[in-house]
Amino acid sequence: MRIQFKTSYDHDMRLFPDAWTACVYGALMVVMVLLPVLLDEFFLGEITNVLIWAIGGLGLMLLTGQSGQASLGHAAFLAMGCYSNTILIEQGLPFVIAFPLAGVLTGLFGMVIAIPAIRLHGIYLAMATIAVSVLADDVIVLLEPWTGGVSGKFPEPIVIFGFEIERWSQPGRFYYLVLAVTVISTLFYRNLLRAPMGRAFAAVRDSEVSATALGVHIPRTKAIAFGLSCMITGWAGALMGYHAGTFNNETFSLVISITLLMMIVIGGLGSIHGAFLGAAVVAFLPQALSMTTDLFGGSGVAIPGLETGVFGLILILFILFEPTGIYGRWLKIRTWFELFPFARKAMFRRQKSYLKTERLR
Amino acid sequence: MSLLEIRNATLKFGGVVAVNDLSFAIEEGEVYAIVGPNGAGKSTVFNMISRFYAPFAGQFRFDGQDLLTVRPDQVANLGIARTFQNIELFDQATVLQNLLVGRHRHRQSTLLEELFFAPRVRAEERRHRHAVEEVIEFLDLQAYRDKRIAGLPYGIRKVVELGRALASGPRLLLLDEPASGLSVEETQDMRWWIDDIRRQMGITVLMVEHDMGLVSGVCDRVLALADGARLAEGTPAEVQSDPRVIEAYLGTGAV
Numbered sequence: 001m002r003i004q005f006k007t008s009y010d011h012d013m014r015l016f017p018d019a020w021t022a023c024v025y026g027a028l029m030v031v032m033v034l035l036p037v038l039l040d041e042f043f044l045g046e047i048t049n050v051l052i053w054a055i056g057g058l059g060l061m062l063l064t065g066q067s068g069q070a071s072l073g074h075a076a077f078l079a080m081g082c083y084s085n086t087i088l089i090e091q092g093l094p095f096v097i098a099f100p101l102a103g104v105l106t107g108l109f110g111m112v113i114a115i116p117a118i119r120l121h122g123i124y125l126a127m128a129t130i131a132v133s134v135l136a137d138d139v140i141v142l143l144e145p146w147t148g149g150v151s152g153k154f155p156e157p158i159v160i161f162g163f164e165i166e167r168w169s170q171p172g173r174f175y176y177l178v179l180a181v182t183v184i185s186t187l188f189y190r191n192l193l194r195a196p197m198g199r200a201f202a203a204v205r206d207s208e209v210s211a212t213a214l215g216v217h218i219p220r221t222k223a224i225a226f227g228l229s230c231m232i233t234g235w236a237g238a239l240m241g242y243h244a245g246t247f248n249n250e251t252f253s254l255v256i257s258i259t260l261l262m263m264i265v266i267g268g269l270g271s272i273h274g275a276f277l278g279a280a281v282v283a284f285l286p287q288a289l290s291m292t293t294d295l296f297g298g299s300g301v302a303i304p305g306l307e308t309g310v311f312g313l314i315l316i317l318f319i320l321f322e323p324t325g326i327y328g329r330w331l332k333i334r335t336w337f338e339l340f341p342f343a344r345k346a347m348f349r350r351q352k353s354y355l356k357t358e359r360l361r
Numbered sequence: 362m363s364l365l366e367i368r369n370a371t372l373k374f375g376g377v378v379a380v381n382d383l384s385f386a387i388e389e390g391e392v393y394a395i396v397g398p399n400g401a402g403k404s405t406v407f408n409m410i411s412r413f414y415a416p417f418a419g420q421f422r423f424d425g426q427d428l429l430t431v432r433p434d435q436v437a438n439l440g441i442a443r444t445f446q447n448i449e450l451f452d453q454a455t456v457l458q459n460l461l462v463g464r465h466r467h468r469q470s471t472l473l474e475e476l477f478f479a480p481r482v483r484a485e486e487r488r489h490r491h492a493v494e495e496v497i498e499f500l501d502l503q504a505y506r507d508k509r510i511a512g513l514p515y516g517i518r519k520v521v522e523l524g525r526a527l528a529s530g531p532r533l534l535l536l537d538e539p540a541s542g543l544s545v546e547e548t549q550d551m552r553w554w555i556d557d558i559r560r561q562m563g564i565t566v567l568m569v570e571h572d573m574g575l576v577s578g579v580c581d582r583v584l585a586l587a588d589g590a591r592l593a594e595g596t597p598a599e600v601q602s603d604p605r606v607i608e609a610y611l612g613t614g615a616v
Contacts (some may be wrong), residue, residue, distance in 0.1 A: 009490040012457070013483060081457040188476050195475035195482050196461075196489075199454070203462045206451035213445075213527060215437030215466035224472060270453065329558055 009068040013194050029245030032179055036068070036172035041232050045243075046174045050276075050283040051182045052239045058185050059233030060260050061324065067225035068205030070122065072257045073129030075235050076136035079085035081106045081234025082241035083140070083147055086155050095158045103234040110230025111223045133257045133284025140249040155241050167242050177215065178239055185232050187270055192228070195238035262315050268325025277326040285311060362425060363534060364389040364565050365410070370372045370419030372405055372589075379405045379415070379590040385484075387533070392559050392566040394576045395599070398609055399587035404446055405567040405589070407535050407616050411443055412436050415425065423533065425558075437466045442531035444522045444568075450510045456521050457506050460496060463528030464489040471488065496524045534558065536568035540575050548575055555579045573601065585609070 004011070005019050037046055056078060063069050085102035089095060117128050140147045147153065153188040158177065165173040192198040200221050205212035208218055241247050253324040259282055267278025285305055293303065322329050336343040363386035372380040380402040387393045394417065395403045404410035408414045408423065412433040423439055442463070451459050467489065470482045489583035497503055500520050510518060519542070526534055539555070540548045552575055558564050559579075570576050576583060583593040585600050587609040594601050600606055 008499050009487050009494075010483070013478075013486055014488070191476055191478040195478065196465055196470065196485075197472055197475050199458055200465055202458065203465070204455050206453055207449045209413070210445060210449035210525075211438060212413075212433045212442050213526070214462055215434050216462070217432070217434045228476075246593050270603075277428070340462070 011361035026177045051178045053279035055237035059229045061275045063229035065203040070126045071129040075252040075256035076132045077230040077233040078237030083236030084240035103231040106234025107227040107231030108336045111227040114223045114226035133254045166278030273327040366422040368420040371417045391581040394580040394583045401586040402589035421435045440532035441528035442529045445533035452511045460493040460528045463525040496528045540572045
């Protein structure tokens, strides 16, 4: 077991607790940078998909895992990010301005949505955000002159200072763009966690009454959580648009919202790792299933509902047996090895509780 | 001028009068206790000072400032910190993080600076951390610094909650039953701590407590309540021997 000798307050503020962890993540980064060389186009596209889902997961994690506000409306914010990015670029803005701005606009939109929503708790908030998701579809159709309505839109190739990134012919370049956005989003999330606002989010999640007594303005904090969450989600949406190559009013459906929420639960609520692990499950599951059915002599015809069924089963199993998600399970496995042979089954018993996101009131 | 002055406070829940025309004042630097049977309105008084309940009538002044004009989250900024009768900690966070939330009212960095973890955020974090470490040292919480609240025993949680209130650097500390559920030794510790909070830190303490041993040990003045109204006020000994207080607790002698 590694023991950290802390010699200054800065030790707890570091991005990585010790040199070993920094090396592990450094090595991971090197592998990620080398991936376009190592993998063929198909798998690179899959990895890109995982990263885009992970960005969306980080966005929702900030809201649900960190501040305890469940949202089933995040597909609407994905759509908002996607459409605003495309429209801004059509208006002649360069990508380097349009893309961040699309995130900021989505964030501001999220804060506006949050104003009525933050008065709600738990299941009622989830229902209200479902409404946002359902409405998004109709709004996109109604705003046809801008959004292209049912026939949809095709995003133009990305141009960064004359450097062109075309998703289909240059998957490597697109991958690097997605990787950069992933790293930036992760850093934002991580920075927030070690700063007062991130702790205020956790305070709102765990006890609103004592957060108030300590000077945390609850509505404002929740609105900021919504705004930041939607900003990151908006970026994911814009990248999703590029990744899909085309999108219309049905691309960002309620199912996407639900998938996003299930993803962070399976990954592990309240942790950055959870967003990535959940994204890997969501992105690879369809591939893994089709490979498995092929293996058992499937005729290549998709079995209707199989994917949803398996996904639902996985979710149920996690909620029943591992509420802390894949990341929580990984922490237990790691502890077992670190303490070997002294790990005991009862070590985690006290923590075997659901992450209290929001008590039903 | 008194640090906290409450005049003619009245609060009704429907037809129930929880607090009835109550007036009292707390001087800077004293330890003041409110005692009374269950349902006497002690915690209600706390919740009115914290602005969780809006009084039906009455005046609340803290250091000359009208408390009724501020929002509940601004009460902390005035320098009033509190604990809760049923511990309200942030269960999924560590002790250190809990105490650091106590520093929230001293936050100066902006959201943008925090997203990029600008040098100012780091400098501020160091100051917060230093203040929190002093509280940890004071309350002997070193062993629990990085432990999650969810796994801690009740007695420790009680201390952590006291620590979180202290970390905010208050002028007035409201303790809602600081000794409830604590063992004899833990209550004794709590007594020394309250004593030190007053003497070393110069913080005024207002507490609600049932343990008369603790009350007579640390308090300068005691206010006895029954049915939301004042019964008696004075030194612990005076209040304990007041016939009206004895009647409220034990009933009238039928002998």
